[in-house]
Amino acid sequence: MTKKVRVRFAPSPTGGLHIGGVRTVLFNYLFAKQHGGDFIVRIEDTDQSRYVEGAEEYIYETLNWCGLQPDESPVHGGEYAPYRQSERKKIYRQYAEQIVKDGYAYYAFDTTDELNEMRIKFKTEKNAAPQYNYELRVWMRNSLTLKEDEVKKLLDENTPHVIRIKMPLDEEIKFTDMIRGEVTFHSSQCDDKVLLKADGMPTYHLAVVIDDYLMKITHAFRGEEWLPSAPVHILLWKYFGWIDDMPQWAHLPLILKPDGHGKLSKRDGDRLGFPVFAMNWTDPRTNELVHGFREKGFLPEAFINMLAMLGWNDGTDQEIFSLNELIQKFSMERVHKGGAKFDYEKAKWFNHEWIRKLPVSPRPDDPVGRGFSFLVKEILESNGTYVNDDDGKLNKVIELVKDRCTLLTDFVQQASFFFKIAETIDVAAIKPKWNEVKQLFFTELIRAYQLMPLWQHDDLEKTFKEMAAAHQIKAGELLLPFRMMLVGGKFGPGVFDIAALIGKNETIHRIKNTLQLLL
RNA sequence: GCCGCGUUCGUCUAACGGUUAGGACAUCACCCUUUCACGGUGGCGAUACGGGUUCGAUUCCCGUACGCGGUACCA
Numbered sequence: 001m002t003k004k005v006r007v008r009f010a011p012s013p014t015g016g017l018h019i020g021g022v023r024t025v026l027f028n029y030l031f032a033k034q035h036g037g038d039f040i041v042r043i044e045d046t047d048q049s050r051y052v053e054g055a056e057e058y059i060y061e062t063l064n065w066c067g068l069q070p071d072e073s074p075v076h077g078g079e080y081a082p083y084r085q086s087e088r089k090k091i092y093r094q095y096a097e098q099i100v101k102d103g104y105a106y107y108a109f110d111t112t113d114e115l116n117e118m119r120i121k122f123k124t125e126k127n128a129a130p131q132y133n134y135e136l137r138v139w140m141r142n143s144l145t146l147k148e149d150e151v152k153k154l155l156d157e158n159t160p161h162v163i164r165i166k167m168p169l170d171e172e173i174k175f176t177d178m179i180r181g182e183v184t185f186h187s188s189q190c191d192d193k194v195l196l197k198a199d200g201m202p203t204y205h206l207a208v209v210i211d212d213y214l215m216k217i218t219h220a221f222r223g224e225e226w227l228p229s230a231p232v233h234i235l236l237w238k239y240f241g242w243i244d245d246m247p248q249w250a251h252l253p254l255i256l257k258p259d260g261h262g263k264l265s266k267r268d269g270d271r272l273g274f275p276v277f278a279m280n281w282t283d284p285r286t287n288e289l290v291h292g293f294r295e296k297g298f299l300p301e302a303f304i305n306m307l308a309m310l311g312w313n314d315g316t317d318q319e320i321f322s323l324n325e326l327i328q329k330f331s332m333e334r335v336h337k338g339g340a341k342f343d344y345e346k347a348k349w350f351n352h353e354w355i356r357k358l359p360v361s362p363r364p365d366d367p368v369g370r371g372f373s374f375l376v377k378e379i380l381e382s383n384g385t386y387v388n389d390d391d392g393k394l395n396k397v398i399e400l401v402k403d404r405c406t407l408l409t410d411f412v413q414q415a416s417f418f419f420k421i422a423e424t425i426d427v428a429a430i431k432p433k434w435n436e437v438k439q440l441f442f443t444e445l446i447r448a449y450q451l452m453p454l455w456q457h458d459d460l461e462k463t464f465k466e467m468a469a470a471h472q473i474k475a476g477e478l479l480l481p482f483r484m485m486l487v488g489g490k491f492g493p494g495v496f497d498i499a500a501l502i503g504k505n506e507t508i509h510r511i512k513n514t515l516q517l518l519l
Numbered sequence: 520g521c522c523g524c525g526u527u528c529g530u531c532u533a534a535c536g537g538u539u540a541g542g543a544c545a546u547c548a549c550c551c552u553u554u555c556a557c558g559g560u561g562g563c564g565a566u567a568c569g570g571g572u573u574c575g576a577u578u579c580c581c582g583u584a585c586g587c588g589g590u591a592c593c594a
Contacts (some may be wrong), residue, residue, distance in 0.1 A: 046594080047594060115592090116538060181526075185522075204593075204594050208594095227589075228590070229594095262587070262588095263587080263588080269548065309532085315533075315534095337525060338586095339525075339588090340532090343544065345530085345545060346530075346544045414555095429554095475531055492556090493556090494554090495554085
């Protein structure tokens with residue numbers, strides 16, 4: 001009997017959610033959905049000193065925006081709840097004590113100072129960072145070196161202590177990674193990692209194994225930075241006697257800085273001028289704002305698409321994928337081994353493609369549940385442009401200008417003037433070449449336009465050009481001034497398209513308005 | 520230092536022993552456009568290095584170099 005696929009995403013609420021983290025969720029989600037399995041989210045709040053208020057909620061909002069809702073989570077509940085590690089403290093202690101009894105772990109009473117002392121004392125040229133391992137543990141204060149009654153006494157007196165794994169001296173630890181194939185470590189290279197901290201909280205190492213077992217996780221995907229810890233986790237699965245239930249591992253490649261080298265960090269965003277979180281995040285401790293893709297004007301579809309292509313492709317030239325397509329076509333075997341540098345220009349290209357591809361009206365299959373035009377309206381109004389959308393004008397406007405918008409925020413410049421007259425008209429651009437002939441032309445254009453029975457693009461253009469010929473001026477010389485009158489600047493779609501859309505009264509009003517400015 | 524993982528155009532990547540090493544982003548040129556864009560056509564541009572294995576290596580093996588990750592009572 002095959003087990004039902006259960007994958008999990010386990011963020012730590014220490015502030016924000018980096019795009020690398022979102023990509024990890026994405027791959028988890030895709031794999032789960034692809035196999036009809038469960039995608040669960042649990043919260044790794046074992047590091048309480050760095051726990052940030054509001055970070056957990058932020059994570060859920062991010063998942064929601066991206067359309068990656070979990071089947072089980074602290075908020076949704078489920079069979080294996082609780083999903084918050086701080087609510088599972090008792091469980092961890094119990095299991096940790098058990099492997100101490102079985103001889104696979106031990107108590108250690110060393111203080112922070114003693115540990116620091118050891119790291120200095122044993123530091124040599126050949127050993128830059130001495131580890132608490134098979135070699136050095138004999139010099140430390142732990143239940144392996146202390147006498148039994150001494151240990152008992154310390155324990156009875158509630159002396160602060162941790163539980164450490166006892167790494168075997170000479171053992172090959174092998175496992176198969178879904179992305180990397182067989183990976184080998186030697187136990188002598190691993191240190192005796194702390195499993196249970198002095199404050200009673202587990203470390204990630206202990207918690208991840210126990211939680212994965214108890215929650216029946218079948219596949220565990222995480223960032224490559226965890227690869228060196230894998231042998232500890234595998235040994236733990238063995239020591240607990242659960243090795244047959246161990247999930248399959250996949251260590252995902254890292255997302256790297258665009259310049260230089262190293263993992264992309266939130267500081268790179270500020271430095272290089274692009275977002276690194278899915279949504280804006282303000283750290284309550286420092287009030288520092290990290291910009292998000294959502295606020296920068298990205299569609300969730302584009303964001304997800306871009307992330308998926310960073311380290312994966314389906315082997316064809318296709319680059320634009322919807323979430324549903326990704327679920328169908330994703331395969332762990334095609335995920336890259338090497339890290340990928342983040343490229344903001346390419347990210348914007350994905351957004352542009354999605355702005356052009358997505359239907360403007362609300363979509364019934366929209367994973368986010370609301371239309372793209374709604375987002376544009378929201379952005380325009382938050383920038384002070386009231387959107388009067390009585391006769392479906394907004395959709396027409398979007399269709400007309402979307403090719404020139406890379407980010408949703410570009411609609412502010414490209415679409416605002418359809419709904420209100422520009423605050424500033426760039427008269428300086430036309431004034432030097434302005435003359436009485438042109439003034440006269442536009443005065444008469446007003447009259448001609450006023451008399452037009454039908455108000456549509458072709459007629460407007462025809463009348464305009466005929467009148468230009470009658471005044472013996474090249475139409476080209478009049479087009480820019482006309483644009484200034486309607487738009488206020490040197491941008492936007494065709495002027496007759498704009499005039500047709502804003503209507504007769506508004507067009508004439510804007511011509512008059514600018515003519516006055518030019519006097 | 521030690522351990523692990525990587526390495527194809529500037530960037531993301533395709534090619535699972537035989538291709539003029541393909542595509543996309545960026546860039547440059549031209550075309551389109553009486554604004555700004557979009558778009559179209561084309562150019563530039565890569566297998567880190569050295570050894571094997573093979574009739575033949577981007578592809579398989581071994582070294583070297585470089586990069587990254589880990590080396591915490593952080594995840």
